[in-house]
Amino acid sequence: MRHHRHRPRVAHRSRAGLVAHLTALGALRCRDGPARGGRQTRQHRRSRRCAPVLQRRRRARDGRRWSQWRLRRRRARLRRRESRLLRSSRRARGPHPTSLVDVKAGTFGDDLEKELRSAHGITIGHWPQSVALATIGGSIACRGAGQYSTRYGKIEDMVAGLEVVLADGTVVRTGQLAAFGAGPRSAMGPDLTSMFVGSEGTLGVITSARLRGHPVAPEERRAAWAFPSFADGLEALRRTLQRGATPAVVRLYDATESKRSFDGLDTNLLIALDEGDGFIVEAAMAVLSEECATAEPLDVSLVEHWFNHRNDMSALELVIRAGIVVDTIEIAAAWDVLPAIYESALAALAQTPGIIAASAHQSHAYLEGACLYFTFAGQGPDPSDDAWAEDFYRRSWQAVLGATSIKGGSISHHHGIGLVRGQYLPDALGAGFEVLQKLKDALDPRAS
Numbered sequence: 001m002r003h004h005r006h007r008p009r010v011a012h013r014s015r016a017g018l019v020a021h022l023t024a025l026g027a028l029r030c031r032d033g034p035a036r037g038g039r040q041t042r043q044h045r046r047s048r049r050c051a052p053v054l055q056r057r058r059r060a061r062d063g064r065r066w067s068q069w070r071l072r073r074r075r076a077r078l079r080r081r082e083s084r085l086l087r088s089s090r091r092a093r094g095p096h097p098t099s100l101v102d103v104k105a106g107t108f109g110d111d112l113e114k115e116l117r118s119a120h121g122i123t124i125g126h127w128p129q130s131v132a133l134a135t136i137g138g139s140i141a142c143r144g145a146g147q148y149s150t151r152y153g154k155i156e157d158m159v160a161g162l163e164v165v166l167a168d169g170t171v172v173r174t175g176q177l178a179a180f181g182a183g184p185r186s187a188m189g190p191d192l193t194s195m196f197v198g199s200e201g202t203l204g205v206i207t208s209a210r211l212r213g214h215p216v217a218p219e220e221r222r223a224a225w226a227f228p229s230f231a232d233g234l235e236a237l238r239r240t241l242q243r244g245a246t247p248a249v250v251r252l253y254d255a256t257e258s259k260r261s262f263d264g265l266d267t268n269l270l271i272a273l274d275e276g277d278g279f280i281v282e283a284a285m286a287v288l289s290e291e292c293a294t295a296e297p298l299d300v301s302l303v304e305h306w307f308n309h310r311n312d313m314s315a316l317e318l319v320i321r322a323g324i325v326v327d328t329i330e331i332a333a334a335w336d337v338l339p340a341i342y343e344s345a346l347a348a349l350a351q352t353p354g355i356i357a358a359s360a361h362q363s364h365a366y367l368e369g370a371c372l373y374f375t376f377a378g379q380g381p382d383p384s385d386d387a388w389a390e391d392f393y394r395r396s397w398q399a400v401l402g403a404t405s406i407k408g409g410s411i412s413h414h415h416g417i418g419l420v421r422g423q424y425l426p427d428a429l430g431a432g433f434e435v436l437q438k439l440k441d442a443l444d445p446r447a448s
């Protein structure tokens with residue numbers, strides 16, 4: 001009983017006090033085991049009764065220390081994590097943290113590139129000839145292509161997500177702009193982004209886009225070759241692309257275009273330019289050079305010439321002002337039918353009454369085929385005769401699109417459909433055209 005009366009007093013807060021108290025009770029001896037000789041003394045028995053108290057106190061003390069220590073360690077860990085996050089968020093303001101860029105649809109292409117390059121060290125790589133005239137929304141709406149498309153892709157390869165306003169005012173966010181769309185790819189049903197890319201304003205108004213960015217290229221290489229025929233040049237490009245090399249710019253001009261655009265150069269000219277990581281550029285250009293081994297190497301200043309004049313449309317404007325009807329038509333087809341389309345489209349254009357020039361170049365290349373870009377010009381007896389001009393215009397388009405369709409090619413590569421090609425679309429898409437029509441009816445019923 002005496003002991004029990006002592007128990008509350010054991011609750012010393014300080015270790016020294018506790019030691020003194022327990023020493024008086026003999027508890028410390030008890031900790032050392034029975035008294036010498038193995039006999040349990042009265043003190044020992046008493047201290048044995050005291051031991052659980054000591055242990056509980058020690059455990060409590062140790063527990064308190066343990067949890068305080070854990071708390072301190074946890075706080076330190078949190079502080080370290082915070083500073084790590086802070087450091088990485090500082091880094092996130094650097095060149096290309098996520099490779100994604102959000103842009104309003106009305107932004108002009110050149111303004112976007114200027115801002116991205118100077119302030120963030122990144123590029124989208126979309127350089128259409130109309131880069132200073134076309135908006136990002138317009139490029140997406142028409143499924144455009146830039147001059148560096150063989151490295152960076154066409155606009156549909158660059159768009160990671162869209163914000164679109166539908167006819168009834170609903171705002172739709174697709175792809176990586178969707179609520180749970182932050183992954184680089186997804187399998188959450190059909191790709192709604194693709195549905196709006198190329199819709200030319202018929203399904204909704206694109207208000208902003210999330211685009212894929214790349215670090216500004218540290219390396220660039222250029223080369224040029226002359227081919228005996230346009231088909232030979234196409235064949236070298238096919239082999240290059242199918243070996244996996246994708247130099248940013250590969251443009252093959254037929255002899256007519258080479259003469260016109262490269263100071264009378266009478267050959268089928270291939271110019272190439274690649275940019276990006278040094279190893280990749282080196283490899284891509286090495287593959288291309290190997291595939292062009294039988295062609296005649298030309299001075300790389302030809303690439304410089306192209307680069308400096310690539311967006312200059314002043315010559316075309318002069319021609320139009322002179323009353324000449326002129327336009328360009330771009331199509332795409334598989335490698336094996338491209339030479340035939342080239343030949344038959346030019347032959348059909350040559351038969352068109354009033355034609356004065358027809359030519360083509362290849363400008364965007366892929367694993368399975370490429371884009372051919374035709375230019376035609378014609379003049380009637382009376383430059384003020386609009387009916388003649390329109391008839392010539394439609395016949396010329398028919399010449400190229402007819403030659404393309406018959407070989408199963410695509411009647412547009414990057415300018416979209418618009419009004420002139422509209423009449424060819426039902427045949428080109430087959431039952432798919434009905435699907436598009438139903439989509440249009442569903443999203444914009446009042447337009448039907």
Ligand SMILES: Cc1cc2nc3c(=O)[nH]c(=O)nc-3n(C[C@H](O)[C@H](O)[C@H](O)COP(=O)(O)OP(=O)(O)OC[C@H]3O[C@@H](n4cnc5c(N)ncnc54)[C@H](O)[C@@H]3O)c2cc1C
Binds near residue numbers: 105139201
């Ligand atoms: C000299 C010249 C060179 C060109 N070179 C190239 C080239 O190299 N590569 C290439 O791809 N194209 C080229 N083009 C074609 C043209 O620049 C593109 O089709 C361009 O993408 C159109 O953009 P825009 O802003 O001018 O659109 P607009 O001409 O104003 O509109 C074109 C179509 O897109 C729709 N549209 C526009 N903005 C939106 C939006 N925000 N939401 C929904 N629909 C919209 C319009 O309704 C319309 O049907 C060239 C054109 C010219 C005149």
